[in-house]
Amino acid sequence: MKVGLYFGTFNPIHIGHLAIANHMVEFTELDQVWLVVTPHNPLKDKSTLLDDYKRLELVHLATEDYPKLKPSDIEFKLPQPNYTVNTLVHLEEKFDRHQFSLIMGEDNLKSLAKWKNYEMILEHYPIYVYPRISEAEMPTFKTKAGIHKIDAPVMEISSTFIRKAIKDGKSIRPLLPEKVWRFIDDNNLYRK
Template sequence: MKIGLYFGTFNPIHIGHLIIANHMAEHSDLDQVWMVVTPHNPLKKKSTLLDDYHRLQMVHLATEDFPKIKPSDIEFKLLQPNYTVNTLAHLQDKFPQHEFSLIMGEDNIKSLHKWKNYNTILEHHDIYVYPRISSEVENLELKNHPNVHLIDAPIVEISSTTIRETIKKGKNVQPLLPYKVWDYIDHNNFYKK
């Protein structure tokens, strides 16, 4: 089975994440997309993150009606801060029957050369790249690499940061979130302070 790994803090998961994940699951050769909840991104301040298990629960709620999209807490069990190359090695050991690929935006592929052991990732894994408004695919160095696949997915510019800031201001963000996720956030009074 070919699995696409979509990494994120999902703080919170929103409809933009689901649109991209579903598009990858339905319009590429991927059999499933795993939404890998990142416990701590070395580039983000830990204090801005909701508890890991709340974010994982929101991904469960958001994906339960999508059979090809699965939540994953695989990185919760790894030493932090973690690197993608380590997660890929761990998954390959744990699930040798699967082939793992990465899903990322054009903005991330541009900085791939800064990732730990990025050559190993490129050599052994396909990378599915979805477009971003702020990116220019013509300038993408790796666009012709045989393991890099540019996917003509819808451009979705919804940010978790904007959602958190909007909730803090007491504004309605309900249309940007799967209903069960909005309900979970509202019930727990998340992001209001």
Template sequence: MKIGLYFGTFNPIHVGHLIIANHMAEHSDLDQVWMVVTPHNPLKKKSSLLDDYHRLQMVHLAAEDFPKIKPSDIEFKLDQPNYTVNTLVHLQEKYPNHEFSLIMGEDNLKSLHKWKNYEAILEHHAIYVYPRISTEIDTSLKGELAQQNLMFKNHPKIHLIDAPVVEISSTFIRDNIKEGKNVQPLLPHKVWEYIDHNNFYKK
């Protein structure tokens, strides 16, 4: 079985995440997409994260109606901070009959060369990339990044998927909840109910 791993803190999971995950499950050669809830991203302050269990529960609620989308807490059991290369090794040992690939946004592809052991990841795993709106960058870096990006885009293990461009962020949702604004259209209904019932993100 071909599994696409969609990593994220999902703090909270929103309709944008589901649009991308479902598109990958329906419009690529992947059989399933696993939403891997990250307990601690090395690039984010852990203090800003909702409890691991609550974020996992919201992914369960969001994925209930999508049989090809599965929640995963695999990184909860691994040493922190979590590095993707270590998670991939663990998964391949646990599920030797599965073929694991990564799902990432085009913005993350640009920083792939900074990942721990990224060469080993590319050697053993495919990467499915969905489009993101590029932000402006320092002009002095443009040439270097363009060359790096071109190298990755032409790599045989990297597949560019013509998925919808979704620019919804969990940060935007959290900030709006704190300000008392209505964010229901941005969240799966059961996730919004869970957040509202538990008064999350209001302080």
């Protein structure tokens, strides 16, 4: 089975995440996309981060009507801070019949050279890149693995914007899957 790994804090998951994940599974050779909930991205402010299991619950709610999209808490079980290369090694050991690929935006690909063991990732894992609004050129790498630029919809919805809007009492309901919006609203999340 070919599995695309879509990493994120998903704080919260929104319709942009779902649109990208669904596009990847429907318009590439991937059989499934796993939305890997990251406990904490060292490049992000942890103070704005909702509890890991609440974010995982939101991803479950968002994907339950999409059989090819699967939530994953695989990084919850790994030592922190965790690196993508460690997650990939762990997944290879646990699911030895699966072929894993990475899914990332152009902005993340531009910083890939800063990742731990990025050469090994490029050597062994295809990368599916979705577009972001950006003027900078795509980086080039010497590698055997493929970097596939996918003509996916440009989704410029940000979780940061959503959190701020909720805190400010604005309605952002159309930007969230219905079940996610209900869970956030019912539990007064992101209001403080």
